[in-house]
Amino acid sequence: MSDTAVYGGAIDLERSKEEEDDDDYDDDEEEDTSPEVTAQSSPRPPLSANFEKDRHLLYLEMMYELLPYHYQSQEINRLTLAHFIISGLHFIGARHRVDKDLVANWVLSFQALPSNRVSLKKGEFYGFFGSRSSQFPVDENGDLTHNNSHLASTYCALAILKVIGYDLSTIDSESLLLSMKNLQQDDGSFMPIHTGGETDLRFVYCAAAISDMLGNWSGMDTEMAKNYILNCQSYDGGFGLIPGSESHGGATYCAIASLRLMGFIGDDLLSNDSGSSVIDSSLLLDWCLQRQASDGGFQGRTNKRSDTCYAFWIGAVLKLLGADAFIDKIALRQFLLTCQSKYGGFSKFPGALPDLYHSYYGYTAFSLLEEPGLSPLCPELGLPLLEASGI
Template identity: 30%
Template sequence: MSLAAGPGRGGGGGAQGQLPDEMKVVVEKHVAYIQSLDTRREELEYHLTEHLRISGIYWGLTALHLLGHPDALPRDGVLDFLFSCLHADGGFGAAPGHDPHMLYTVSSVQILAMVDGFDELEKRMKDGKLKVAKYIAGLQQPNGTFAGDEWGETDTRFLYCALNALSLLGFLPSQQADQPPLIDVPAATAYVKACQNFDGGFGTEPGAESHSGQVFTCCGALSITGELDSYLGEEGKDRLGAWLSERQLPSGGLNGRPEKLVDVCYSWWVMSSMAMIGRLHWIDKAKLTAFILQCQDPEEGGFADRPGDMVDVFHTVFGLAGLSLLGHPGLVEVDPA
């Protein structure tokens, strides 16, 4: 996920003023909730989620950008923590002392992009951007996909992460036309295409069940490489759009695959893909907006997976991103790819 380059819809007040209270995003409450997350070090949950620390910073920072408060976290503190997770090979771990992994490396690159921190990376590590790019490229497999780390687990998530991070770093072959390519893009896109199923969706690997999260990663990968439109065509977009639109249940919320419960996070995974293929209007936007806002805690801030559950930063960012895709007033526009 990244923020759209163009002008946003503003972050905060004015546009929301005419909405009824139950349809308003409580911007200041969400900002305060995200700011409070790193102060809860006496709580057991803080330490049990150490393996998600870099991801948590990315989710929180992205939510703050969507809310129009990009500077609500201290930049220097964010960078200091980030670089404490950087390894000599260019990969980032989830927290200090954790092994490097693709997921935390792409989150770190996205954070650096949001805080304009690439110059700081170069100061902290000689040829830092190139080393990070080479770490990512080194995880590509002979069949075109990417592993998450040195132990070799593969997943279309990691393939998308690689393309996302390399595009932000400026090291995709299309961005480095005068240099030998770091990765084999045709092999990567061929692998993505092999993951598509008869129902129009995509799975984690060829033959795996279609899942909304994997649809996002595969559509995002093809979008970044400029092949989404040419590969799917209008008929393919209709088939995929039909499968995605069927993820909406009577409550207005979306699920990840048939017969599963609704979850706020699929407001992003499903709708980002529908936005990329131009089928966002196939969703009942009013019902989905109402469902997402029912998951908001209007007193303490944050969003839960479903109405009445505990809030967390993961569902907060994807609830806000879903509302952004729906064009909800007061949120900055998000780039679905």
């Protein structure tokens, strides 16, 4: 199973790190995270001055019923795509359009379960598989063979269940969290799967979000995770995916959201004594504010194009810092509307076709902007704010 690239709720959960290096890190190429972004030559539709809620509902309902065949290449990330659709429906006030029992049973069918307590000591991770193609049958002893459940898929599974109102206390969280400890490395980072893989801030965030949603932090050493995060803050104030790497909007979100979830930074950080903060919040604020470009959108890195998804990744960081008032919200809204498709959904860049990843983070961005009729956002989890469940 290939690693899914995660900026949190991953979160770019739709593509591998290798794919990310090939496209998002190249200003001259368009991202290819989904089939719908490929028609770059399509004429740009007339711009709307409004958030087209009804069109977004039709778009998500279509995706809920049947994904276009182009999404076959994303089959291994089926739970992730489902998260974007179902959580997206909640954002626009249409959670009732989802068959909750059917969805819950479907999601739970992807959970990897140990045959006995001894299995938990073998180093495998008993989370959730991303799709049927990564879910293998049990052997003659009742054990899973080639168990490749994944931290990103587990985040998405729990996010879906939480959004539809499923009682997460009924899940075998003990096995999940005990085995998740196997993924934490000596430097505090996390692997996404037990057989190896990249170790960076994306999976630290997944582990923190999983622990928070389950209300149980026994599956990770938070002090080690905190130290790893702090080692990822760059000289310019942003955070790279690994220590010493270039500051990136997605990595910065993973760092700040994880620290908030683990309780190492509190609300409205900038209003408190910055000298007592575990991070250089002033330098971080400066880096984040410089990411809003002249077109009103946010870029993920210095000298890159504005991109719909970074309205969430950077915007949510500013919200967590208590600094969202510094965002030019009128300009950001205007940029996002240029990425709104006449078919519903959002594209990465103006004039492109929509895809589920950018659509979801378009909804979260408009929620941050307090668009009327949208559910409020829980910025540290990247999910709709669910008052009944405490997020």
